[in-house]
Amino acid sequence: MQAQRDDYQKRGFIRLPQLFSRAKIVTFEQDISAAVTRLADPTADKHPNSESDAYAQAFTQVMNLWRHDLKVRSIVFNRQLAAAAAQLMGVESVRLYHDQALYKAPHGGMTPWHCDQYYWPLDTDKTITAWIPLQDTPIEMGAVVFSAGSHHIPMGRDLPIGDDSQQVISDNLNRLGLEHVEQNFDAGDVSFHSGWTFHSAGPNLTDRPRRAMTVIYMENGARLKAPENSNQQADREAWCPDLAVGDEVATFINPVLHG
Numbered sequence: 001m002q003a004q005r006d007d008y009q010k011r012g013f014i015r016l017p018q019l020f021s022r023a024k025i026v027t028f029e030q031d032i033s034a035a036v037t038r039l040a041d042p043t044a045d046k047h048p049n050s051e052s053d054a055y056a057q058a059f060t061q062v063m064n065l066w067r068h069d070l071k072v073r074s075i076v077f078n079r080q081l082a083a084a085a086a087q088l089m090g091v092e093s094v095r096l097y098h099d100q101a102l103y104k105a106p107h108g109g110m111t112p113w114h115c116d117q118y119y120w121p122l123d124t125d126k127t128i129t130a131w132i133p134l135q136d137t138p139i140e141m142g143a144v145v146f147s148a149g150s151h152h153i154p155m156g157r158d159l160p161i162g163d164d165s166q167q168v169i170s171d172n173l174n175r176l177g178l179e180h181v182e183q184n185f186d187a188g189d190v191s192f193h194s195g196w197t198f199h200s201a202g203p204n205l206t207d208r209p210r211r212a213m214t215v216i217y218m219e220n221g222a223r224l225k226a227p228e229n230s231n232q233q234a235d236r237e238a239w240c241p242d243l244a245v246g247d248e249v250a251t252f253i254n255p256v257l258h259g
């Protein structure tokens with residue numbers, strides 16, 4: 001894992017081929033899709049954090065499925081996944097921040113450039129998202145795209161995902177000449193990206209849904225910081241209930257998953 005950790009820390013992301021078997025992903029997909037179908041609110045704004053209509057319409061997004069479904073809970077609590085997250089970040093122990101299913105409809109639009117940590121009122125840089133595609137996901141289906149080394153770039157960290165973030169961040173990354181890494185994912189491959197890594201995804205050009213599950217981890221010991229925008233305030237209320245600024249984010253909805 002040392003080589004992968006070095007690579008992750010240098011580039012801000014990594015794809016680990018065949019972390020899971022194809023057969024395991026088939027089961028994950030069945031269990032997660034059943035929960036998404038049951039829990040997705042058809043009347044809800046599809047992406048409350050987005051300013052982009054095209055993006056919002058293309059996405060079904062359901063968070064913290066683990067609290068509603070025992071089968072999904074066992075996937076989100078997967079030890080191998082949490083151990084990989086801890087090892088890549090170089091920490092002893094990780095907690096769950098939250099999970100999130102991201103289902104992009106057939107012919108759904110692109111995911112604009114953004115970084116996740118804009119949304120999180122956390123005082124640490126040791127955060128990581130595992131992106132788990134639930135079928136073979138070629139680039140044309142909307143596989144996630146990373147900007148290598150962009151976790152060191154502060155510009156654009158204050159932008160919510162949407163049309164503005166797409167414009168400003170892509171212009172900046174192009175100006176800086178950072179490499180955009182587009183990759184095909186086979187079922188069983190999992191990528192991990194840092195909370196500050198800029199990423200996007202292309203449109204789903206296929207006739208099939210692009211189903212992905214994400215699990216977001218933070219180092220054990222991360223503390224709540226004063227929210228810097230309304231989205232961080234909303235996250236504070238949702239994922240850090242009853243905590244004061246400076247408290248460890250360690251309530252029952254942030255269980256230790258490794259260490």
Ligand SMILES: O=C(O)CCC(=O)C(=O)O
Pocket residue numbers: 102111116129131142144199200201212214
């Ligand atoms: O699945 C996508 O299209 C975007 C994924 C993403 O933004 C994330 O996992 O943080």
